[in-house]
Amino acid sequence: MTQVTTSTLVEVEGMKVHFPIKRGVVLDKTVGYVYAVDGVDLSIRQGETYGLVGESGCGKSTLGRAMLKLTEPTAGKVVFDGVDLSSMKGEPLRTMRRRMQMVFQDPMSSLDPRQSVESLLVEGMRAHGLDKGKESTGRRLRELLSAVGLPSTSLRKYPHEFSGGQRQRIGIARALSVEPDLIVADEPVSALDVSVQAQVINLLEDLQTEFGLTYLVIAHDLAVVRHISDRVGVMYLGGLVEEANSDQIYTEPLHPYTKALMSAVPVPDPVVEDVRERILLAGDLPSPANPPTGCRFHTRCPWRQESRCDTERPALRELAPGHKVACHWAEDIRDGRIRAHEVKPQLTQDDWDTGADDNSLAGPASVTETLGP
Amino acid sequence: MALLEVRDLSVVFKRKGEEPFTAVDGVSFDVEPGQTVGLVGESGCGKSVTSMAIMGLLAKRGVKVSGSAKFDGTELLTLSDKQMRDRRGQELGMVFQDPLSSLNPVISIGLQVAEVIERHRGLSRKEASVQAAELLDKVGIPDPKRRLSEYPHQLSGGMRQRALIAIALACRPRLLIADEPTTALDVTIQAQILALLAELVKETDTALIMITHDLGVVAGLCDEVNVLYGGRVVERAGRHDLFRVPRHPYTHGLLASIPRLDAPRGERLSPIRGSVADNIPWTQGCAFAPRCPNAIDTCVEVTPAMEPDPVVAGERLLRCHNPVEPADRVEQEILT
Numbered sequence: 001m002t003q004v005t006t007s008t009l010v011e012v013e014g015m016k017v018h019f020p021i022k023r024g025v026v027l028d029k030t031v032g033y034v035y036a037v038d039g040v041d042l043s044i045r046q047g048e049t050y051g052l053v054g055e056s057g058c059g060k061s062t063l064g065r066a067m068l069k070l071t072e073p074t075a076g077k078v079v080f081d082g083v084d085l086s087s088m089k090g091e092p093l094r095t096m097r098r099r100m101q102m103v104f105q106d107p108m109s110s111l112d113p114r115q116s117v118e119s120l121l122v123e124g125m126r127a128h129g130l131d132k133g134k135e136s137t138g139r140r141l142r143e144l145l146s147a148v149g150l151p152s153t154s155l156r157k158y159p160h161e162f163s164g165g166q167r168q169r170i171g172i173a174r175a176l177s178v179e180p181d182l183i184v185a186d187e188p189v190s191a192l193d194v195s196v197q198a199q200v201i202n203l204l205e206d207l208q209t210e211f212g213l214t215y216l217v218i219a220h221d222l223a224v225v226r227h228i229s230d231r232v233g234v235m236y237l238g239g240l241v242e243e244a245n246s247d248q249i250y251t252e253p254l255h256p257y258t259k260a261l262m263s264a265v266p267v268p269d270p271v272v273e274d275v276r277e278r279i280l281l282a283g284d285l286p287s288p289a290n291p292p293t294g295c296r297f298h299t300r301c302p303w304r305q306e307s308r309c310d311t312e313r314p315a316l317r318e319l320a321p322g323h324k325v326a327c328h329w330a331e332d333i334r335d336g337r338i339r340a341h342e343v344k345p346q347l348t349q350d351d352w353d354t355g356a357d358d359n360s361l362a363g364p365a366s367v368t369e370t371l372g373p
Numbered sequence: 374m375a376l377l378e379v380r381d382l383s384v385v386f387k388r389k390g391e392e393p394f395t396a397v398d399g400v401s402f403d404v405e406p407g408q409t410v411g412l413v414g415e416s417g418c419g420k421s422v423t424s425m426a427i428m429g430l431l432a433k434r435g436v437k438v439s440g441s442a443k444f445d446g447t448e449l450l451t452l453s454d455k456q457m458r459d460r461r462g463q464e465l466g467m468v469f470q471d472p473l474s475s476l477n478p479v480i481s482i483g484l485q486v487a488e489v490i491e492r493h494r495g496l497s498r499k500e501a502s503v504q505a506a507e508l509l510d511k512v513g514i515p516d517p518k519r520r521l522s523e524y525p526h527q528l529s530g531g532m533r534q535r536a537l538i539a540i541a542l543a544c545r546p547r548l549l550i551a552d553e554p555t556t557a558l559d560v561t562i563q564a565q566i567l568a569l570l571a572e573l574v575k576e577t578d579t580a581l582i583m584i585t586h587d588l589g590v591v592a593g594l595c596d597e598v599n600v601l602y603g604g605r606v607v608e609r610a611g612r613h614d615l616f617r618v619p620r621h622p623y624t625h626g627l628l629a630s631i632p633r634l635d636a637p638r639g640e641r642l643s644p645i646r647g648s649v650a651d652n653i654p655w656t657q658g659c660a661f662a663p664r665c666p667n668a669i670d671t672c673v674e675v676t677p678a679m680e681p682d683p684v685v686a687g688e689r690l691l692r693c694h695n696p697v698e699p700a701d702r703v704e705q706e707i708l709t
């Protein structure tokens with residue numbers, strides 16, 4: 001939570017990432033696509049933390065990677081600090097990359113086990129010409145370690161000699177080593193023990209204040225995302241369904257999916273748990289290779305209407321200042337003119353080619369219900 | 374007498390050329406029919422090993438299990454493999470974190486459920502199949518008749534977990550152990566599975582041991598909670614008492630370090646310092662001492678015993694020389 005300015009650092013427009021599904025002996029036939037990210041617009045302001053939340057496979061990591069051009073987008077553009085990255089290649093892109101760093105979920109697999117901490121940290125600095133002599137580099141390394149709370153004796157050690165939380169600190173130090181403006185942190189704490197998660201969350205907050213960083217934090221845990229973010233974007237099947245500031249998203253979730261997600265997050269307090277209303281969604285997440293028509297949430301939405309929901313894809317629109325939602329009926333739902341109803345779970349077609357079977361709706365009675373007081 | 378009585382359960386692993394490692398160290402607890410008992414703690418604290426020891430699922434070589442686990446009066450720890458296998462299918466059910474590894478990949482879901490029903494209820498294959506479909510339906514699998522012929526890899530993670538629960542239920546167990554049953558699942562699917570488990574306990578009076586690292590799950594589901602640290606139970610209380618007034622510094626620290634969904638934005642978390650790597654052996658005092666903000670000299674000299682809470686009323690046991698003082702007025706209300 002540094003000074004959040006109004007100037008935009010990253011602007012994403014019409015982002016699409018479609019992965020081809022290949023079949024055939026030499027994988028020469030494209031038989032379909034995984035619509036991992038399918039039309040996302042978002043902007044991240046200088047100095048803020050933008051939190052991206054959603055369930056497994058909804059496209060969070062792919063969006064993060066596409067923003068940094070680690071994955072080539074199928075369509076759309078990314079403007080970083082006023083510069084369009086779309087057509088950038090080679091040296092200019094490499095220079096630009098210094099300013100955007102990534103921190104990964106599993107620190108063990110993202111750090112080369114054969115490299116010492118010193119060599120891990122110096123590597124990036126060297127690549128970007130920041131290694132300007134033994135003495136200044138040595139000073140910089142000590143600064144980095146102290147910033148992330150590791151002892152200076154760590155330099156000669158190897159990743160396996162550290163605990164999970166310490167390895168995550170090394171990953172963060174590595175990202176910091178090249179003095180970036182933006183850090184994309186993909187599930188930075190989900191591999192860590194609860195007691196250690198908080199250490200890393202606090203560290204990320206401190207570093208932001210100290211170095212004026214801008215964060216995109218990707219996580220599946222809404223409580224973590226809410227805690228750390230100024231603004232939150234909720235993703236479902238490749239698209240943003242709601243965007244609001246961290247308090248609004250909790251006090252007034254507008255999208256039916258956000259409501260369900262919020263109600264499903266357990267709260268470590270029996271008093272709260274006993275009286276909470278829970279919106280249980282029916283069935284599974286549909287496959288991103290075969291997304292539902294219209295509103296992607298319509299197969300599970302307890303507020304689904306006869307018209308529009310299954311035919312017309314709702315655009316993200318601003319309902320209140322800074323609060324955007326992609327639902328045709330958001331106002332009616334908010335004002336209570338539309339009530340939640342039962343939903344029968346539908347079979348999800350796991351892959352593009354299992355679709356020959358009937359898409360039967362025959363299922364058990366609804367599991368959408370309210371477990372009220 | 375409780376349905377399950379675990380007393381002083383210890384599990385020591387001994388590999389050749391290595392120091393013996395005590396994974397579970399004198400754990401005791403009871404479970405009654407219709408009761409949900411939680412075992413909660415961080416990774417490596419001995420939750421899974423506790424449940425595997427009770428279920429007789431630990432390897433025989435290189436493992437020493439001691440203490441007692443009585444199910445309906447019968448000592449489980451001394452039963453033969455065969456006797457244990459019979460019970461596992463019949464009175465004791467288990468659901469694991471990773472359903473794929475506990476389902477047979479080359480047998481259809483329907484057959485896996487039906488086989489259990491056949492074996493334990495003496496029904497014909499045909500009758501068993503009908504019941505299998507009913508069970509799949511009961512655990513919320515859409516179009517169960519069609520799913521009967523599908524294989525585990527064709528189901529999503531949530532559906533697999535439901536199938537596994539269906540198999541565990543097929544023999545109508547009196548005790549079900551669920552080891553991180555929702556940890557691999559998305560949160561909306563987790564909510565479905567937890568609701569299913571809660572309903573089962575209520576409807577069938579099954580005793581449930583819920584193993585999880587997630588205090589939120591515990592808060593919603595468990596009647597009684599055991600907090601484990603380094604292989605020992607350090608605090609036990611009813612869920613309302615435990616969350617309202619966490620007395621053990623570790624429990625207290627865990628609760629202070631979790632971001633809560635309903636907390637106002639900007640509230641700073643208070644992490645527990647260090648990691649489990651800093652623990653000292655229980656034989657030298659309190660294993661948590663190097664990380665504990667309440668530690669006093671005694672803590673590294675005398676091993677704390679599990680004792681009734683001397684200050685706060687209610688059925689609570691604590692393993693601590695210097696528990697966290699109940700802080701505010703709300704908490705004072707339940708003082709004696």
Ligand SMILES: Nc1ncnc2c1ncn2[C@@H]1O[C@H](COP(=O)(O)OP(=O)(O)OP(=O)(O)O)[C@@H](O)[C@H]1O
Nearest residue numbers: 019034036055056057058059060061062063220288
């Ligand atoms: N390189 C790839 N080739 C093909 N499909 C891919 C590739 N990378 C991702 N996908 C698919 O794209 C979809 C979105 O994946 P992504 O990793 O972005 O999800 P996520 O939201 O980060 O999920 P998680 O929470 O599990 O990390 C998934 O269906 C995934 O299987």
Ligand SMILES: Nc1ncnc2c1ncn2[C@@H]1O[C@H](COP(=O)(O)OP(=O)(O)O)[C@@H](O)[C@H]1O
Nearest residue numbers: 386394396414415416417418419420421422423
């Ligand atoms: N077969 C084994 N051999 C040796 N050590 C083991 C074995 N299984 C578990 N352990 C150790 O016992 C401790 C407790 O493990 P476990 O019960 O699986 O933890 P959790 O609480 O995460 O379920 C851990 O330190 C683990 O490494």
Ligand code: SF4
Nearest residue numbers: 295298301309327328
């Ligand atoms: S557009 Fe329709 S289906 Fe989609 S979230 Fe809104 S009400 Fe539900």
Ligand code: SF4
Nearest residue numbers: 659662665672693694
């Ligand atoms: S016994 Fe001492 S070190 Fe252990 S938890 Fe209690 S106060 Fe802390």
Ligand SMILES: [Mg+2]
Nearest residue numbers: 060061062186
């Ligand atoms: Mg991801």
Ligand SMILES: [Mg+2]
Nearest residue numbers: 420421422553
């Ligand atoms: Mg375990």
